[in-house]
């Protein structure tokens with residue numbers, strides 16, 4: 001369902017915003033996630049944090065950073081999909097996030113081409 | 119598609135505003151109309167360009183002869199830093215998107231405004247705040263920043279000048295850039311007029327769209343880097359400074375992860391403008407529309423993969439050096455695609471060499487020199503010799519000033535009648551391009567030779583054997599100063615007392631030419647319905663009858 005930005009956010013100024021500008025702002029309201037899921041995700045995040053802290057104490061050499069970043073990535077994924085409701089959004093938002101995420105990944109990989117071979 | 123506008127009846131956006139009063143300073147400063155915001159950016163950015171140019175000319179005066187000429191070494195250090203910071207962060211990064219993107223992106227896709235007009239005004243104000251912070255950092259005790267515009271560690275952590283404030287200004291300016299990008303992406307996705315499919319969008323829109331993506335994705339990296347430097351300066355956290363256990367090369371990585379994509383923020387919109395001007399003045403539809411549109415996206419993407427070519431002599435790993443050198447060569451491909459398509463567009467066209475077209479010709483020459491010498495410094499072996507010499511200074515002036523700067527003028531001269539409804543003196547304008555081309559080469563070409571001979575950048579003094587070429591370059595800077603005065607007064611006097619221009623003096627066919635000049639507040643009387651390809655000149659007849 002599309003709703004017009006004009007009515008809901010009162011973002012319009014004396015020019016009326018174009019009615020073509022439809023943002024699916026109410027999408028998420030239609031898919032309210034049960035509280036149980038939130039709590040589960042929260043517990044999951046806590047567990048992952050605990051793992052990060054524990055692993056930080058062990059000397060794993062080159063893998064330390066890799067593991068820490070992987071755990072951080074999983075945590076961000078959970079937060080973005082569930083807490084930030086991206087799961088229920090239009091495909092275009094997912095594409096945007098994917099492009100940004102991939103760019104970040106490429107930046108990390110290329111930076112490590114330097115650090116790992118120095 | 120034609121709106122049948124009777125310009126005598128329509129009120130232009132100058133006569134009708136979004137604020138209560140339609141004239142006076144407040145009606146501009148608080149206007150959410152994308153056209154007024156674009157014009158405010160035009161004025162502000164032009165002022166900063168002039169300030170930056172004055173710094174440049176003063177530096178050239180210092181370099182006129184060996185030894186101290188007009189300033190001390192420390193002053194020179196602050197001068198090149200300020201010149202760089204102003205030209206990069208206040209002129210060339212916001213330049214074309216903030217002025218012409220704001221003004222023409224909604225017009226070209228048949229929208230009434232951008233998606234978030236208030237955020238648009240906010241981005242202007244953030245720009246003003248950032249610019250004021252730069253100026254403030256000059257005035258308060260501590261002294262003007264002297265690190266060069268790249269703020270390299272460890273000097274930027276140890277120097278006593280007002281670095282924290284100056285780089286915080288760059289941080290603030292970043293937000294202005296991000297908000298503009300956000301606005302443009304949303305506008306392109308959501309506000310296109312009926313019939314304006316993706317592949318009917320003018321190429322300037324494609325270029326600005328690709329740029330907006332870089333603005334959003336890359337700018338946060340510089341924000342983070344700046345905050346880390348400030349943390350390090352205030353709390354001694356050892357992130358970059360080797361004395362504190364940090365890694366100075368990490369700073370260079372993070373700086374260029376933003377600043378290299380940023381050079382595409384500078385050049386992509388300029389390439390978009392070129393793709394508008396060439397079809398209009400060759401009266402021929404663009405050759406390879408899709409290839410040009412897609413090459414913008416390709417450049418935006420590949421632009422992320424090459425940042426470390428600025429760091430070949432920094433001490434990073436050899437593996438990284440050759441990988442980045444290889445990747446750098448890939449960027450030449452999509453750029454080449456564009457140049458070949460532009461040239462192919464002109465083939466068998468009926469060319470009308472008006473000033474905007476002449477600017478574009480000058481662009482193609484200067485930008486090609488800049489781009490090809492980019493390959494020289496992009497290959498590992500030659501860069502070891504040329505890094506941090508005047509060769510690099512010449513190279514980046516050719517791409518930034520000869521490329522984007524030239525097109526800033528081209529865009530101004532192309533869209534001037536649309537923005538102001540008036541016309542400048544065509545003869546003076548054409549002469550301006552010629553003088554610009556001559557003085558530009560006089561000013562910067564000697565720097566290639568100087569660099570090759572070993573003249574390092576960022577020095578206020580030099581060995582006697584460099585004196586002749588340095589003098590030629592300084593003479594070039596005087597001519598450049600005079601030329602800029604000519605180019606700018608032509609525009610200013612046309613704004614004040616220019617003759618009324620025809621509605622569509624160049625015979626352009628993209629949507630901005632389908633409305634009156636200057637356009638009404640909401641751009642079009644009736645939202646246009648798009649039935650043609652963007653550069654289909656068969657519409658011209660139809661347009662004439664319609665209006």
Ligand code: HEM
Pocket residue numbers: 171172174175177178198199201202203205206209210265266267268511515518519523561574575576577595598599
């Ligand atoms: C009147 C026009 C201009 C003149 C006379 C001029 C001259 C100069 C000179 C003499 C230097 C210092 C070279 C050195 O000692 O290393 C310099 C540096 C620089 N210029 Fe320009 N320039 C002009 C316009 C521009 C424009 C339009 C841009 C950008 C769009 C620009 C960007 C830069 C940058 C980024 C630096 C490097 C600053 C640094 O080393 O940190 N310049 N310019």
